[in-house]
Amino acid sequence: AQSVTQPDIHITVSEGASLELRCNYSYGATPYLFWYVQSPGQGLQLLLKYFSGDTLVQGIKGFEAEFKRSQSSFNLRKPSVHWSDAAEYFCAVIWSGSARQLTFGSGTQLTVLP
Amino acid sequence: DGGITQSPKYLFRKEGQNVTLSCEQNLNHDAMYWYRQDPGQGLRLIYYSQIVNDFQKGDIAEGYSVSREKKESFPLTVTSAQKNPTAFYLCASSTSGGAGDEQFFGPGTRLTVL
Numbered sequence: 756a757q758s759v760t761q762p763d764i765h766i767t768v769s770e771g772a773s774l775e776l777r778c779n780y781s782y783g784a785t786p787y788l789f790w791y792v793q794s795p796g797q798g799l800q801l802l803l804k805y806f807s808g809d810t811l812v813q814g815i816k817g818f819e820a821e822f823k824r825s826q827s828s829f830n831l832r833k834p835s836v837h838w839s840d841a842a843e844y845f846c847a848v849i850w851s852g853s854a855r856q857l858t859f860g861s862g863t864q865l866t867v868l869p
Numbered sequence: 870d871g872g873i874t875q876s877p878k879y880l881f882r883k884e885g886q887n888v889t890l891s892c893e894q895n896l897n898h899d900a901m902y903w904y905r906q907d908p909g910q911g912l913r914l915i916y917y918s919q920i921v922n923d924f925q926k927g928d929i930a931e932g933y934s935v936s937r938e939k940k941e942s943f944p945l946t947v948t949s950a951q952k953n954p955t956a957f958y959l960c961a962s963s964t965s966g967g968a969g970d971e972q973f974f975g976p977g978t979r980l981t982v983l
Contacts, residue, residue, distance in 0.1 A: 764909070787968050798873075798959055798974035799912075806969050845911055849968045856927065857972065859911030 757781045759848050761860035768836050769868045776831040776863050778846030787849040788829040789857070790820055794842045802844075805829065816840070841867045872896065873975035875960050880980045882947075882954075890945045890978045892960035898973075900966030901943035905929060906957040906977075915958075918943055919966040947980065955982045 760779045768774055780786055787806050791799040803814025810822040820831045829846060846860040873894045882888045894901065900919045904912040914927030918937040932951025937943055943962075947954045959977045963970035 759911070761911075791974075796977070796979070798976045799961075800974070801971050804969075804971065847911075851968060856914055856917070857912075859913075861909060861911045 757783050757848070757850055757858060759846055759858050759860040761844075761846055761863050763863045764861070765864045765866070767866040767868060770838050771835050774831075774833045774836045774840070774865070776844050776846075776865070778829045778831065778860055780827050780829070780846075780848045782827055783850045785851045786829075787851070788820070788822060789847040789849075790814065790818070790829075790831050791845045791847060792816075792842050793845065793862075799845065802831070836865075836867055838867045838869065841865055873960060873962055873973055875958075875975040875978050877978060878976070880978055881983055882980065883983055885949045887946055887948050888980065890947065890958055890960075890980070892943045892945065892975060894941055894943075894960075894962045894973075894975075896962055896973065897940070898962035898964055899940070900963045900970070901937070902961040902963075902972060903927075903933070903935065903943070903945045904959045904961065906959060912959060915945065917966070954980055956980060 758781045789804045790802040793799045802818050805812045805822045813819050843862045843864050845862045847857045876891045902917040903915040906912050913929050916935040918924035934946045957979050960975040961972040963972045
């Protein structure tokens with residue numbers, strides 16, 4: 756079955772430090788890739804998405820992600836983390852021909868230390 | 870303001886009771902979705918609808934039912950057949966249900982079975 760893996764359940768960084776959240780997906784048809792953020796008790800907000808073209812995509816709130824087909828990865832990065840970035844982050848994939856169904860990873864909880 | 874509303878925010882029910890969760894959108898989107906979120910897991914698709922009067926089962930439809938009588942509304946009923954209904958439920962919508970469409974999420978309903 757097609758799957759999305761976020762290997763880090765919880766990450767802690769200091770404010771101002773750089774951040775990288777990992778996402779790997781199982782190999783299959785062409786993927787459409789997404790990163791969402793969720794604040795406690797809230798819905799999800801789209802940070803960025805990749806469909807084709809330049810493999811480095813820019814999103815909102817200073818986030819970026821790089822698609823690496825050879826590694827089946829779509830890691831999320833931010834050069835300098837702010838306290839307000841503390842939240843849970845979800846990677847999600849739609850495989851072309853999959854009835855357009857989003858498959859989510861299990862999420863990475865980000866804690867930011869002052 | 871355009872968006873998705875879910876009500877109520879918190880819902881309690883006794884075992885053996887059916888309960889209906891409301892989801893309304895004023896974004897004029899054709900497609901709507903219901904997801905279930907459990908701690909430590911990503912979102913799992915329950916049902917989705919790409920057009921009025923039509924809907925399809927997602928990965929975990931057993932014990933749930935939906936209707937789509939109006940474009941802006943997609944209520945979810947959690948029936949007594951759902952073995953473990955306590956969870957956070959998220960509704961989403963997108964323009965047409967295409968693979969590249971961003972899904973916009975509501976704030977969620979937390980259901981607790983007593």
